[in-house]
Amino acid sequence: xxxxxxxxxxxxxARRQFLKNAACxxxxxxxxxxxxxxxxxxxxxxxLAPRKPHFAPKAKHVIxxxxxxxxxxxxxxxxxxxxxxxxxxxxxxxxxxDLKLAFIKPTAAVLGSPRQFTQHGKSGMVLSDYLPNxxxxxxxxxxxxxxxxxxxNHHPGQLLLxxxxxxxxxxxxxxxxxxxxxxxxxxxxxxxxxSSGVGTSGGATNFLSGFMPxxxxxxxFRNSGEPILYLSNPDGVSREAQRAGLDTIKxxxxxxxxxxxxxxxxxxxxxxxxxxxxxxxxxxxLDFSKEDPKTLEMYGVGxxxxxxxxxxxxxxxxxxxxxxxxxxxxDASWDTHTxxxxxxxxxxxxxDQPTAALIKDLKQRGLxxxxxIVWGGEFGRTAMAEIRNLSDPDNAGRDHHxxxxxxxxxxxxxxxxTTIGATDEMGFxxxxxxxxxxxxxxxxxNQLGFDHTKLTFRHMGRDYRLTDLSGEVVRKMLx
Numbered sequence: 001x002x003x004x005x006x007x008x009x010x011x012x013x014a015r016r017q018f019l020k021n022a023a024c025x026x027x028x029x030x031x032x033x034x035x036x037x038x039x040x041x042x043x044x045x046x047x048l049a050p051r052k053p054h055f056a057p058k059a060k061h062v063i064x065x066x067x068x069x070x071x072x073x074x075x076x077x078x079x080x081x082x083x084x085x086x087x088x089x090x091x092x093x094x095x096x097x098d099l100k101l102a103f104i105k106p107t108a109a110v111l112g113s114p115r116q117f118t119q120h121g122k123s124g125m126v127l128s129d130y131l132p133n134x135x136x137x138x139x140x141x142x143x144x145x146x147x148x149x150x151x152x153n154h155h156p157g158q159l160l161l162x163x164x165x166x167x168x169x170x171x172x173x174x175x176x177x178x179x180x181x182x183x184x185x186x187x188x189x190x191x192x193x194x195s196s197g198v199g200t201s202g203g204a205t206n207f208l209s210g211f212m213p214x215x216x217x218x219x220x221f222r223n224s225g226e227p228i229l230y231l232s233n234p235d236g237v238s239r240e241a242q243r244a245g246l247d248t249i250k251x252x253x254x255x256x257x258x259x260x261x262x263x264x265x266x267x268x269x270x271x272x273x274x275x276x277x278x279x280x281x282x283x284x285x286l287d288f289s290k291e292d293p294k295t296l297e298m299y300g301v302g303x304x305x306x307x308x309x310x311x312x313x314x315x316x317x318x319x320x321x322x323x324x325x326x327x328x329x330x331d332a333s334w335d336t337h338t339x340x341x342x343x344x345x346x347x348x349x350x351x352d353q354p355t356a357a358l359i360k361d362l363k364q365r366g367l368x369x370x371x372x373i374v375w376g377g378e379f380g381r382t383a384m385a386e387i388r389n390l391s392d393p394d395n396a397g398r399d400h401h402x403x404x405x406x407x408x409x410x411x412x413x414x415x416x417x418t419t420i421g422a423t424d425e426m427g428f429x430x431x432x433x434x435x436x437x438x439x440x441x442x443x444x445x446n447q448l449g450f451d452h453t454k455l456t457f458r459h460m461g462r463d464y465r466l467t468d469l470s471g472e473v474v475r476k477m478l479x
Contacts, residue, residue, distance in 0.1 A: 047215045048183040048190050053449025058413025058479075059372040060184070061320045062177060062444065063327045065355065066161075067347075068200040069154065069335030072381040072398055073406035074427050075344055076128045078145045079117040082425040083383055087112035091384070091426070099428065100152040102400040103337065104386045110426075111385035111396055114341065123417030130348040133356035139417040140359055140368070142477050143408045146421020146430045149379050149437045152402045154335070157378030158202035160437055163210065164468040171210035171457065173441065174326040176466045177448060178216045180455050184323035188285065189219040192324050194312040197332030207328055211459040213264055218328055221282075221315070285318055299357040305346070310354035317361050320371050334377055337386050337397040359410055372412025372447050374440075380405020383426045404430045407440070412447045415479050438471030446473045 074080045088109050096106035116129040125138035134141075151157035156166040163170040171179070174191040183190030193207045200206065207218030257265040288296060291314070299314050300306030309331060316327045331351060336343045355375070362368040381398035389395040404423035410416065421433035442452040445466065452471055456463040 046182075047213060048178065050182040050184055051180065053181060054451050054454060055449050057447065057449030058370070059411070059447040060370045061325060061327070061367075061372070062174075062412075062448070063316050063320070063329065063358070063371060063373045064173070065329045065373065065375040066200075066206070066331065067334045067351075067375065067377040068158070068197070068202075068330055068332045070157075070377040070379045070381055070400060070405070071334045071347075072336060072340065072344060073145070073404075074381070074383065075113045075115050075340070076130060076348075077126075077143060077406040077408070078423065078427060079115070079126060079128075080113070080383065080425060080427050083110055083427075084112040086110035086383075086426075095426065095428070096384075099382075100402055101382065102152050104382065104384055104399045106384075108382075108384035108386065108399075110383055111340070111398060121417060123419075125417065125419060130345060131352050133352045137356050137359045137410070140363065140410045141408050141416055141418075142410065142414045143406065143419045144421055144435050144440075144474075144477070145404070145406050145419060145423060146433050146435050147376070147380070147405045147407050147437070147440070148430060148434055149402045149405075152379060152400045154201035154378060154400075155205075157400075157402070158200070158206055161378050162202070162206045164438060164441060164466045168205065169210050170464065171212045171216065171466075172205075172207050172218070173444070173466060174207055174218050174328055175209040175212055175216040176445070176455065177326045179212055179457065180445075180450055181325055181448065183325050185319075185325070186323075188282070188319065188322055188324050190325040191216065191218040191328070192319055192326070193218040193220045193328045193330065194315060195220065195330045195332070196308045196312055197330075200330050200332050206330060211464075212457055218326075285315065285322065288314065295361065298361070300353045305350040306353050309351045310357070313354040313358040314361075317358060317365075317367070320362070320367055321365075336381065337399065338388050338395050340397040341394075343397075362411065368411040370412060372414065372444065373410040374407065374444065375409070376407030377405075380427075383428065401427075404428065409477065413479050414447070414477055418477070420474065420476050433474075433476065435474055436470070438467045439474050441467050442471035443474045443477055447478070 074083065090107045090109055093106065099106055117126045118129070118135075119126055120135040121138040123139050125141065125143060127135045127138065149157055149160055151160050151166055159166050159168070159170075162172040162174075174193075178190040181190075191207070207220075209215070209217035253265050256262070288301065288311075295314075296302060300310040301314060312329050312331075316329060319327050331347075333343070334347055359368065359373065362371055362373075380401040380403075382401045384399065385396040386399045387396050404427055421435060422431050423429060424431050445452040445455060452465060452467045452473075456465045458464075
């Protein structure tokens with residue numbers, strides 16, 4: 001990118017301080033001219049100022065619908081009739097010797113899927129009977145059946161998906177996007193997090209800024225009540241009094257920032273000002289009263305079991321309209337180690353209608369073309385059964401599976417009605433068009449206008465990137 005890294009800026013600040021002390025401030029004027037000619041002053045003044053990508057983008061916004069826990073691909077997207085043949089039996093050792101398993105043993109019995117799969121749309125894409133609403137959108141979807149990750153447990157898998165590494169402390173995807181593009185929204189954060197379900201294994205590590213300034217981390221929103229806790233003023237504190245206090249704090253912070261060049265101080269100034277503006281914008285964002293009742297019905301707002309997830313989907317659309325750059329929707333509890341058929345149906349019943357509504361609503365408003373939707377979990381599920389209650393055979397679920405699972409994308413220059421990749425008859429290994437997590441990340445950044453090898457951030461003497469040391473854009477996904 002052509003704006004300054006934190007370490008480089010600190011070095012310039014140190015030189016500026018020296019020149020200021022040595023030459024009564026003339027040095028800082030010279031440095032200011034140098035920085036202005038390099039286009040650096042704006043980036044320092046406002047870390048979230050809109051910036052141009054490397055090339056013309058197909059997408060301006062991302063909605064990442066993260067299904068935490070790992071949805072079962074062979075029960076939703078990738079039918080495997082061979083599972084019925086082996087149902088209840090253990091497989092030969094040569095078929096299972098290379099599997100990475102978290103809880104079960106390679107000798108676990110195969111679990112056939114009772115799901116019915118049918119073709120839909122002009123593309124004839126195949127989906128499970130658990131997804132009747134998404135089935136109406138298949139011609140806008142690119143289905144990837146050949147995803148691969150390096151991690152077979154939840155937290156490492158989520159770290160790899162969102163930071164490109166299983167190590168803690170790196171920036172997440174939303175932070176990279178707002179670092180690279182800034183924000184088009186003046187009154188809302190550039191990176192917003194919406195949650196549903198009960199907790200996620202990765203938690204806040206899925207949306208932190210890591211070693212980047214904290215201004216790039218995600219802001220958590222709630223879909224009812226106060227959008228953000230403690231956003232409203234306490235009783236007795238007027239908006240005028242709040243403004244006066246913020247002005248004083250801002251003056252002190254700006255002086256400290258001038259003396260030190262610490263980008264965290266710039267982030268703090270930006271955060272205070274954004275929070276002040278959000279006090280007016282955020283409540284309006286959550287006010288669905290002016291939405292067409294037919295729109296609310298289409299999403300499933302106000303009814304069970306869809307209300308929570310539907311509210312987040314509608315919020316995501318409203319945030320795109322207001323310029324929010326990256327929206328992470330974290331929906332927990334897709335981790336079906338037990339009671340697979342019951343739990344998976346519950347999750348689909350709650351999310352299928354709102355998900356299809358989001359695609360259709362964005363499309364009819366002309367927003368889908370430049371909004372990239374990504375749907376999926378940190379890995380998939382095994383062909384073999386996991387049975388934790390031996391007295392109840394209906395208790396069966398599936399273990400974690402890092403190879404050959406499914407995710408889908410829509411909008412943002414993605415080729416709809418397309419199915420990418422394939423796995424073997426048991427779903428163990430990829431047989432066609434492997435798409436590693438780093439390839440997915442590279443493709444997402446490509447649609448936003450970035451060469452993923454050049455979107456870097458210098459930390460501790462190294463240029464880091466989201467895709468770490470690998471990753472290729474998956475051209476088959478793209479228009």
